[in-house]
Amino acid sequence: MRIEVAVNGEQREADVWPGESLLFALRERLGLPGSKNACEQGECGSCSVLLDGTLVCACLVLAAQADGHEVVTVEGLADDGALHPVQKAFVEAGAVQCGFCTPGLVVATADLLARRSDPSEDEIREALSGNLCRCTGYQKIFDAVRLAAR
Amino acid sequence: MEVLNPHTLEEALQAKAEHPDAVPIQGGTDVMVELNFDRRRPEVLLNLNEVGELRGWSRENGTLRLGSGLTYTEAMEAPLAELLPALAEASRTVGSPQIRNRGTIGGNLGTASPAGDALPPLLVEGAEVELASTRGVRRVALHEFLVGPKRNAAEPDELIAAVRVAPSGGQQTFMKVGPRNAMVIAVCSLAVVADRERGELRASFGSSGPVAGLVSCPLDEAASLPELVVEAASPIDDVRGTAAYRRHALGVLARRALERCLA
Structure with a gap:
C-alpha cells in the first residue's frame, strides 16, 4: 500500500507492507536510518520520533497510521546543516559512547526542552525513562540535557 | 494483509x-x-487513529465518558486527573513518555491483560465499558467485561467505544510493584478507594490472578482489607515474581494504601 507522510518537512511517499512499522518505513523505504531499530517493542526508545509533534516510538506506530501525518526524525532536527542545540550539547558533554541510543535520546531531549525549557532533575529523569543507554551510565547524558537547557 | x-x-x-x-x-x-x-x-x-469520536473525554451530569482512544498522557492531565486520581497515578506508571503518548485506556481494556495498569483504578470506581456495533450500543460492567487473561466480553463485531465512570470522589490511590519506576509490567498492583458516601472500601489488584480482582468491605472494617485482598488474589509463579512474593506484596500495598486513603 502507498502512504504519504510529511517527513522532516518534506512530503514523501512510500510503498509499504500493511503490517510494517513506521520505523521500518523510515529506515528501509525512506532512507532515514537515524532512528535506530533495537527492541521493536517500545522498551528502548532508540526509534523515538515526533509524530504530529508528539514523542513516540516509531516501532510501535503502524506505517499506515502515519499516512497523512507529520513525522520529525533525528535527521530533521538540524537546521540547514547546523546542529540542533541538543545535538551540540551531547557532543560537548561527551554524552555519546557507542552512539546507538543517541538519536532517540536527542529526540526525547528536544521534546522535553520544547515543553519545559528549564526541567528539574526529576523531570529530566522521567522524560528520558523510556530511552535505554547501555554504555554511559547516563551521567553525561544528564549533563548534556542540563547544558542544552541553559 | x-x-x-x-x-x-x-x-x-x-x-x-x-x-x-x-x-x-x-x-x-x-x-x-x-x-x-x-x-x-x-x-x-x-x-x-482517524476516528475522532473515540478521542478525549466528556462529562454528562456526574458521569465521565472516557473515549477508548484516551491516552495515558491525557489521563494524567488536570482536570481529569483530579476526578480520577488513581487512574492518573496508574497512567503515570505505564511504560515511558513515548508509550503513554500512544497507549490508550481502550487498548488496555481490549488487551485485557491481568497486568493492565488502568484496570484496577477503573474497577474500584465501578466503571462500565461501552461496546458499540452496527447493532447498537451496550454497556457492560468492567468486572464482567474482563473474562480471562487477555480475554474480554466484546463480540467480534463490537468495538470498545468508551469507558463510563461516575467518580466516587473518595480518597484513592494506585500502587505498583516492579524493578524500576518506568517501563515496568506490574509484578503486582493495587488500587484502593475509600468511598465515604457508600461507607465502603474497594480494592482491586492486578497481576495476581487471571483477571484484575475486586474486593470490598465496610469502611469501619478497614483493618480487614489487607487480608481480604490477599485471600482473593490467586497469583502464580512466573518470570516477574513468585505467587508467595505477590501475596506478601499485596498485603503490604493494601496496608500502605489504607494509610493514604484514610488519612
Whole structure:
C-alpha cells in the first residue's frame, strides 16, 4: 500500500507492507536510518520520533497510521546543516559512547526542552525513562540535557 | 494483509461488522509488538487513529465518558486527573513518555491483560465499558467485561467505544510493584478507594490472578482489607515474581494504601 507522510518537512511517499512499522518505513523505504531499530517493542526508545509533534516510538506506530501525518526524525532536527542545540550539547558533554541510543535520546531531549525549557532533575529523569543507554551510565547524558537547557 | 482506515465511528463499526476478524489498532503499543515479532499476522487491521469520536473525554451530569482512544498522557492531565486520581497515578506508571503518548485506556481494556495498569483504578470506581456495533450500543460492567487473561466480553463485531465512570470522589490511590519506576509490567498492583458516601472500601489488584480482582468491605472494617485482598488474589509463579512474593506484596500495598486513603 502507498502512504504519504510529511517527513522532516518534506512530503514523501512510500510503498509499504500493511503490517510494517513506521520505523521500518523510515529506515528501509525512506532512507532515514537515524532512528535506530533495537527492541521493536517500545522498551528502548532508540526509534523515538515526533509524530504530529508528539514523542513516540516509531516501532510501535503502524506505517499506515502515519499516512497523512507529520513525522520529525533525528535527521530533521538540524537546521540547514547546523546542529540542533541538543545535538551540540551531547557532543560537548561527551554524552555519546557507542552512539546507538543517541538519536532517540536527542529526540526525547528536544521534546522535553520544547515543553519545559528549564526541567528539574526529576523531570529530566522521567522524560528520558523510556530511552535505554547501555554504555554511559547516563551521567553525561544528564549533563548534556542540563547544558542544552541553559 | 490489509489496513482499513475509517474516519468516523460509523465507518469503523461498519468495517468491524464486515470484517469481524479485523484487529483494532489504536496506540499500537500492544498490537505492534505482536506484529513486529510475527506472533500474529491478522488478515485485516482496523486503524482507529482517524476516528475522532473515540478521542478525549466528556462529562454528562456526574458521569465521565472516557473515549477508548484516551491516552495515558491525557489521563494524567488536570482536570481529569483530579476526578480520577488513581487512574492518573496508574497512567503515570505505564511504560515511558513515548508509550503513554500512544497507549490508550481502550487498548488496555481490549488487551485485557491481568497486568493492565488502568484496570484496577477503573474497577474500584465501578466503571462500565461501552461496546458499540452496527447493532447498537451496550454497556457492560468492567468486572464482567474482563473474562480471562487477555480475554474480554466484546463480540467480534463490537468495538470498545468508551469507558463510563461516575467518580466516587473518595480518597484513592494506585500502587505498583516492579524493578524500576518506568517501563515496568506490574509484578503486582493495587488500587484502593475509600468511598465515604457508600461507607465502603474497594480494592482491586492486578497481576495476581487471571483477571484484575475486586474486593470490598465496610469502611469501619478497614483493618480487614489487607487480608481480604490477599485471600482473593490467586497469583502464580512466573518470570516477574513468585505467587508467595505477590501475596506478601499485596498485603503490604493494601496496608500502605489504607494509610493514604484514610488519612
